[in-house]
Amino acid sequence: RRKLWSKFEYYLGFILQFIYSCGETMMNPVETIMVKEKRVGPSSELLCNSESDFECGSDTESEMCSEDVSYESTTYINDPIHGMLEVHPLCKAVIDTLEFQRLRSLKQCGISHFVYPSAVHTRFEHSLGVSHLALQVIRKLKQNPNCEISETESLCVQLAGLCHDLGHGPFSHSWEQYVQEKTGEKYEHENMSIQLFDYLIRENKLNDSFQRYGIDEEHRKFIKDLILGKPAEYKTLKPKSYLFEIVANKQNGLDIDKYEYLMRDSYFFGIKIDPNFGRYLTGIRIIEDGDKNEHIGYRDKLESHIISIFKQRAEMHDKAYKHKVCLRIETMLLDALSLIEDDFKISIEENSEVKKYCLWEWHKNLKAFLQLTDQLFETILFSTEKSLSKAKEIVLRILNRKHYSQIYEGTLNNLTAGNEQLNEELKQIEKRLSEKYSAKFCCRLKKLELAQSSNDEECCDPLNNVWFINKESIVYKIDRQKLDPALWLPEQTRCTKLYVFCSKNLQEENRNEAVQTIEQEVRLISQNF
Incomplete structure (x- = not known):
């Protein structure tokens, strides 16, 4: 009996130990490959070193801040959308700079979190995701026959994906609208991104790191052109034209930037769409047009999938980005910014001389621009300066949900939203x-x-510019005229809607009168156009 009992105790202990270890793994599966957490900045990612059997390095400040930090090993970052992100050492060096870390303070979708509370994700993680998808696309394209993409070219595309949003201002695209309304100048964040890319390398002394991985001055120009999506001529490089359609596709807009934000935004907005990037990867090809120019194309079986991406983007704009309450709050924010008086300035030292910039001029100086984040909202809110008092009243109204009233909502058929006369x-x-x-x-x-595409006025129907290839290697584009728009484009997205907001609640009599006036004006506009 004693022998039987001792054996029973032995096996029982073994079983309990096994159950306990399984329970620990189920509670925290990441710890099975991650030994330590390494925190970077205000939020944290799980970072690990591929050469140390997934064990992270030291957390000591001296090691993290040392100029002699080695970027010779791959870093892995845990992401809720893509899982483990593989980050190249040079990309890691770029990430660990002030210029890139600023993206943590820029919400991806501007003021949308006032309508969708969980939409507080930032351009920081979006940029990491774009770089990750760039690597996935490059690896898939390399499987195409006769495709020769060098490691340096691959790294350039990853860096372009990483840095493509460096030039965004606060409140997403609302900032661009503010600058244009205030100055009459069109602010393009892509141009600011390439300026900050050069500034980042110079200020952080990363030129040697770039050279170490074979990226010279001409490769850096190549990266900036990838961000712009505009092929250019180079002295020694012969980049493939299709590489310019990966990060910023000016032909049809089907690029990894939009794929990434559709995946990430829909997740945090809680809107169920399925971009299915895996499906996209299975059918991506390199094709030649009649002029022997190479483009990103797709297998014919992906026709319905490509169409669905356009539908999903329209759905996200309708339900999220251009939700009528978002438009109302954005209108209030733009009014608040426009009420900031000229004496609200920032002082920047330039060549031993101190220069002052008004808020709408900050983008003209890179040091000033780097201080522009979404924190501007709180700066206005808690300011005691007289120059911000009027703006503060509107910001308080946004937080107190005392929004502008909606006076009118109507449809303008067959009119172009970008029409200057309109x-x-x-x-x-x-x-x-x-x-x-x-x-x-x-x-x-x-x-x-x-x-x-970024040139929406010129590219009215991007589907006409998507290349497909069938089993017989015949290259073609969809004949848009043969498609029934109702089958793939929701009715509510085929017209322009007009909203009219008012800063105060009108009495019913005045409100009805205003609506009648607007309706008359809308009829006249429809006749004139």
């Missing part, structure tokens, strides 16, 4: 209504164009 007509309507009712009126247009 925009001028709407400004006149705003002016007349504001003078009549002693309140601020604002007309906002909402059109969910399918055009995905």
Whole structure:
């Protein structure tokens, strides 16, 4: 009996130990490959070293900040969208700079979190995701026959994906609209991104690190052109034209930047769409057009998938990015920024001389621009400066949910939202209504164009510019005229909607009168256009 009992105790202990170890693994599966956490900045990622059997390095400040930090090993970052991100040593060097870390303070979707509370993800993790997808695309393209993409070219594409959003201002694209309304100049974040890319290398003394991985001055120009999506001529490089369609596709807008933000945004907005990047990878090809130019193309069996991506992007704009409450809050934010007086300036030392910049001029100085983050909202909110008092009132209204009232919502059929004449007509309507009712009126247009390139006005139907190839290696484009738009484009996205907001609640009589006036103006606009 004693022998049987001792054996029973032995096996029972073994079983309990096994159950306990399994329980630990289920509770924290990441710890099976991650020994330590290495924290970078205000938030943390799980970082590990591929040469140390997935064991992270030291957390000591001296090691993390040392100029002699070795970037010779691959880093892995845990991401909720893509899983483990493989980060090249040079990309890691770029990430660990002030210029890139600033992206942690820029929300990916501007003011959308006031409508969708969980949409607080930032351009930092989005940029990591784009770089990750760039690597996946390159690896897949290398499987194409006769495809020769060098390791240096691959690294350049990853860096372009990583740095493509460096030039964004606060509040996402609202900042671009603010600068244009204030100065009349069109602010393009891509151009600022390439300026900051050069600045980042110079200020952080990364030139030697870039040289170590074979990236010279011409390769850096190549990276900047990849960010712009514009092929150019080079003295010694012969980059493939299709590489310029990976990060920023100016042909049809089907690039990894948009794939990444559709995947990430839908996750944090809680809107169920399925971009299915894995499906995209299975059918991606390199094809030649009639002029022997190489492009990113797709197997014919991906036709419906590609169409679905355009539909999903339209859905995200309709339900999220251009939600009418988001438009209302954005209108209030733009009004708040426009009320910031000229004496709210930043002082920057340039060549032993101190220069001052108004808020709408900060982008003209890179040191000033790096201080522009979403924190500007709190700066206005808690400021005691007289120059910010009017802006502060509107910011408080946003937080207190005392939004502008919606006076009108209507449809403008067959009109282009980017039409300058139309925009001028709407400004006149705003002016007349504001003078009549002693309140601020604002007309906002909402059109969910399918055009995905940065040149939306020129690319009205991007589907016409998507290349496909069938089993017989015949290259073709979809005949858009043979497709029934109702089958793939929701009815509500094929028109321009007009919203009219008012800064105060009008009495019912005045409200009805204002609506009648707007309806008359809309009829006149429709006739004139």
